Amino acid sequence: MVFERIRELREDNDIKQYQISEAIGIRQRAYSYYETGKRTVPPEILLKLADYHNTSVDYLLGHTDEKTPYPPSTRCKE
Numbered sequence: 001m002v003f004e005r006i007r008e009l010r011e012d013n014d015i016k017q018y019q020i021s022e023a024i025g026i027r028q029r030a031y032s033y034y035e036t037g038k039r040t041v042p043p044e045i046l047l048k049l050a051d052y053h054n055t056s057v058d059y060l061l062g063h064t065d066e067k068t069p070y071p072p073s074t075r076c077k078e
Helices: 002-012 017-024 028-036 043-052 057-061
Strands: none
Touching: 002 028, 002 057, 017 028, 017 043, 043 057
């Protein structure tokens, strides 16, 4: 599911793989492997991709179809 979502987001916004890979600090080939499903996307890259696309990790993982990211937490921090 992740590879389908990240490819869809990239193509819908007319962005090249190398542009995303440069923005999140990985090689284009590694990004290509994530997008084709040849490699599992590590959690830290999922976070970077969610930030890049202004969405949530849950959307990338297919846990929701809502692209809008969650609002910032209002919980008290101890």
